[in-house]
Amino acid sequence: MIELHPGLVLLAGASVFPILRGRMVNLYAVGLSLLSLLIVASLSDGTYLRIWFLDQRIELLHVDKLSKAFAYVFCINVLAVELFAFSMRDRYCHGITVAYVGSSLGAVFAGDLISFYVFWELMAVSSAFLVLDGRTERARGAAFRYIMVHIFGGLCLLAGILTRITATGSAALESLVDPAVWNWLILIGILTNAAAPPLSAWLSDAYPESSVMGGVVLSAYTTKTAVYALARGFPGWEILVVVGCIMTIYGIIYALLENDMRRILAYSIINQVGFMVTGIGLGTPMSIDGSVAHAFCHIIYKSLLWMSAGAVLFRTGKRKCTELGGLYRYMPWTLFLCCVGAVSISSFPGTSGFTSKSLILEAALEENRFWVWLVLEIASAGVFLHAGIKFPYFVFFARESGLKPKDANKSMIMGMSVLAFLCIFLGLYPAPLYNLLPYEVIYEPYRYPHVVSQLQLLLFSALAFFVFLPLLKRTETISIDTDWFYRKGARAFHKALGRALSWGHQMSRSFVDEGLIPFIAHISRDGLAWFAPIALYPIWMILGEDREEAAEKVARIQRAVASGAVPIGLGAAAATVLLFILFVVI
């Protein structure tokens, strides 16, 4: 039986969008998404679509439990996104979305580093176009910075892959246990896409600048493909525990400082990916299962949150918390569905976040990694603070903004409802999720102590939020992040380069204008007056003329040169001597 590649189907299908019009765009996009999900469901474990390229075996379709878990959620999510955006006729955005998801599936199913790299870069290019879909000056700037950072990450990845193939002769995408330089380069390339600090600012810079639909799509794929790649290649790398823990806290602090609702959610992605990266770094079957399960659930509830933010943006045209508030009366469905996403990301018992994140924390405890567990617990409380309460509270409650928008339209509510249902379903009945995970899970999240302690943690976190509310007043500001180095740094470099070139220009101009040209003019005018006596004086001495006569002749020659009346014979003699000297020298 010939296995179809869901990623290639989507990439090929994306090329049809330019000829579609009206509702056909949406019907086709939904149909294509559904088809990709069915193809993934039909795939059985194994390696298919093998070709030889540059003496390397390329495996375009490598199916196992890890790749299939990510592929499932990628396809479910794109289906929900297409339902959400069913009223949006923009074939450009739908086409790029399908190509982006197709590239992500390509990377997830790649069985070798070469095809992985090709799909990885296709993903970077298509996602940059999704950022551009914001169609504003800010979106253009953000897309430029986005692609520059991803070029850096992509080059690190490419350098690592090429040096690895050269050194080991193998391009297989497998567990990279050897801490060789090429594996470190590959790791840097992947961590760039995972938005690990300091290479993280691109995410909060770019995603919020995209369109309503673009933002939802972007929130799911690039970082989670990176999580997949880490789980595939770097399980148990201790550095990932450190990086992951930093990401969890970094995301919370910046989300608390933010005023833009979509930037709050963008920082929240970094926080959540931090949990996954930590789980992979711990490297036990339970922690890796936890990371995969958390990536699965995170894609669903984070898309839901981005959809609710998108619906608010779609209806009000506002993004800042300072301009929003009091929308609960006018957008009750959006509020309800947003709250499902908010409690899920906060890991409330009964939601998908609870059944997935608990695995990672449990794994940290089992490994006696107290400090890792402590940081993750602090971060769990912090998640509820920024994504669970701050985002819905400031957007839907807080104060009367004067805005009276309509609720989200039917298709938006339909898309959000699908994801909200999954949040609750996987929270109450996690068995289907656990069955998808790479290792066998023997874990029961609904233990009385665990449920009570989690409820205690979250409710007292909420209490802290409202007690310290005066410290959380929203301000019309942005926060300096690591992009400062290339945003301000690039300008400073540009300025410094301009000054250096200007100085060089001045220096060369003064050297040429005031030094070289006057010197050449001087030599041209008076050179003969100096040169002829030097050349002729020894001849006169040989011919027996005395010093006074010779001095008189020199003076006569200098007068003749100054007045431009040099005898022809003298000029010819000087030229002959000069040529002779040149001949001897050369």
Next chain:
Amino acid sequence: MSQTEKGSEPRSKRGKGALWLALGGGCAMTLLLELIGQGEVHEGLKETFAFYAIFGFVSCAMLIVVAKLLGIVLKVEESYYD
């Protein structure tokens, strides 16, 4: 640096009262549930009664204060990069 601060208080006194009541009730309920389940709730480090309550509150308070302090340095006008 001029930072426009906007009110963050709940909309009305009634709403505020209901919010505190619900929150206080919820918190008290979790403590009660822990008391009821004495002997089951405690695991390893979490020996102390109301450990997660204190941990959650203190962690969040700490995060808010740290964010507030960092905000003094990190927060800039929206036109900072323009």
